Amino acid sequence: MSDWNSFRGAARRLDDIDLPRIGHRIGVGEDELHAFMDVEAAGSGFDRQGRPKMLFEPHVFYRNLAPARRTKAVKAGLAYARWGEKPYPGDSYPRLVEAMAIDETAALKAASWGLGQILGENFAMVGYESPQDMVWAFMEDEEHHLEAIVDFLIAAKLDDHLRNYRWEDLARGYNGPGYAKHNYHGRMAAAYAKWTKIPDTHWVPAVDALPPIAVKMVSPSMRGAPVRALQMRLQRLGHYAGAVDGVFGPVTDAALRSFQRSAGIVVDGYAGPQTFAAIEAALSPEPIIVKEEAAMPALASIGHNGGPALEPQMSGPPSPVQQSAKAVGAAKWAAIAGALWTAVVAADVLPPAFTTPEFIAAVTAAIGAVAGAVGSYRAPKNAEPG
Incomplete structure (x- = not known):
C-alpha cells in the first residue's frame, strides 16, 4: 500500500x-x-x-461495515460476528491491508494501535x-x-x-x-x-505553559487533548469555569461563544483559525508604549521645490479618534480574513501542499499577528481629542 x-x-x-x-x-x-x-x-x-x-479485530470490522461490504468481507474470511471465532495470525498487517481494500475507514477502526x-x-x-x-x-x-x-x-x-x-x-x-x-x-x-525502584527523570512543569491545539478545528462533541487545550485557554481568559476534562459539552460551548462574542468575531461555537488567532491575540502581552516616542512630533514633508508640502501636516501623534478609526478598520479586515480562512479550512478544498499543519499554523499566526496588533491598541495617555 x-x-x-x-x-x-x-x-x-x-x-x-x-x-x-x-x-x-x-x-x-x-x-x-x-x-x-x-x-x-x-x-x-x-x-x-x-x-x-497493531491487532486487527474481525468482529469489530464486521460491525463497522455496510451490508454489501460485510458480505464480501465475510466471504474473504476478514469479518465475523463474534469475537474469538478464529485464532489471530502472528502478523495482523496483511489481513488489515486486505480489509482496507474493502473499506479503509472500517478496517482502521477495527484495529488496536x-x-x-x-x-x-x-x-x-x-x-x-x-x-x-x-x-x-x-x-x-x-x-x-x-x-x-x-x-x-x-x-x-x-x-x-x-x-x-x-x-x-x-x-x-x-x-x-x-x-x-x-x-x-x-x-x-x-x-x-x-x-518504583528505578530513578525517575527530573521534570518541572512551566508555570505558564499551554499545550498546543494540534487540529484545524475544535467542534462540539469532540474529546481529547485539543479540547483540553482550548478549555485551558478559555479558562485563562476568564470565560471558562468548568473542569478541564477534554470534553466539548455545553459548558465549553457557552464559554467559547462568550469569548467569540467578546472578541467581535463570528459566534458559532466552532474553534477554527479565526478563533485561534483571536485567542492567541488575547493571550499576548500588551506592547510597551515609550512616552518619548508617543509624544514625538511628525516631521514636516518637503515639497518638490524645497519648501513645505501643501497638504496639512500633523504636529503630533494621531488623535484617539483617528487611531480608533484605524484600529476598527484593521479589526474588520482581520475578522473577514479570519472568517474566510476558517471557511476554506473547514471546506477542505485546499491543495495538499496547503493543508499541512505547518502551513495552516503559519497562516493562522499571520492572522493572529494582525489581530494582536489591533487588540493591543491603547491611546497614549497624554493624547487629547481635537
Whole structure:
C-alpha cells in the first residue's frame, strides 16, 4: 500500500521527559505509566519493522461495515460476528491491508494501535478527526501513543484508578471482564513495583505553559487533548469555569461563544483559525508604549521645490479618534480574513501542499499577528481629542 508507506513513519520512541510531562496531566508519574504500558504493549509502540503495534479485530470490522461490504468481507474470511471465532495470525498487517481494500475507514477502526492498543473506533475519544489521522500520528512518534492513552483514561473515567493504584478496577475498565483470566491487574502491580525502584527523570512543569491545539478545528462533541487545550485557554481568559476534562459539552460551548462574542468575531461555537488567532491575540502581552516616542512630533514633508508640502501636516501623534478609526478598520479586515480562512479550512478544498499543519499554523499566526496588533491598541495617555 504505497499511500500508507507500509505503515512506516518516523517511528520515534518516547523521550525520557515525555512520561513525566504527559503523566502530569492526570497527576501520575512515569512509574504508573510504565506499569500500564508494560502490560498493554510490552513497553514498545512499534514492532520490529517500525510499524505501530497493531491487532486487527474481525468482529469489530464486521460491525463497522455496510451490508454489501460485510458480505464480501465475510466471504474473504476478514469479518465475523463474534469475537474469538478464529485464532489471530502472528502478523495482523496483511489481513488489515486486505480489509482496507474493502473499506479503509472500517478496517482502521477495527484495529488496536500502539502503546496502549487504542481501538481505531475510539479515534474521536482521543482527540482525532478520523481513524486515518490517528494512525498517521501513531506512525510518527510514541509521544502520540502516550497522549492517546491519557486522553482515553480521562474520557473513560479510569484515570483516578491509575492515580490510586486500583489495578483491578483499571484492568476491568480498560480490558473488559476477561481481565482476571489474563491477570492484567496483577501484572500491572508487579510492573509498578519494579519501576518504583528505578530513578525517575527530573521534570518541572512551566508555570505558564499551554499545550498546543494540534487540529484545524475544535467542534462540539469532540474529546481529547485539543479540547483540553482550548478549555485551558478559555479558562485563562476568564470565560471558562468548568473542569478541564477534554470534553466539548455545553459548558465549553457557552464559554467559547462568550469569548467569540467578546472578541467581535463570528459566534458559532466552532474553534477554527479565526478563533485561534483571536485567542492567541488575547493571550499576548500588551506592547510597551515609550512616552518619548508617543509624544514625538511628525516631521514636516518637503515639497518638490524645497519648501513645505501643501497638504496639512500633523504636529503630533494621531488623535484617539483617528487611531480608533484605524484600529476598527484593521479589526474588520482581520475578522473577514479570519472568517474566510476558517471557511476554506473547514471546506477542505485546499491543495495538499496547503493543508499541512505547518502551513495552516503559519497562516493562522499571520492572522493572529494582525489581530494582536489591533487588540493591543491603547491611546497614549497624554493624547487629547481635537
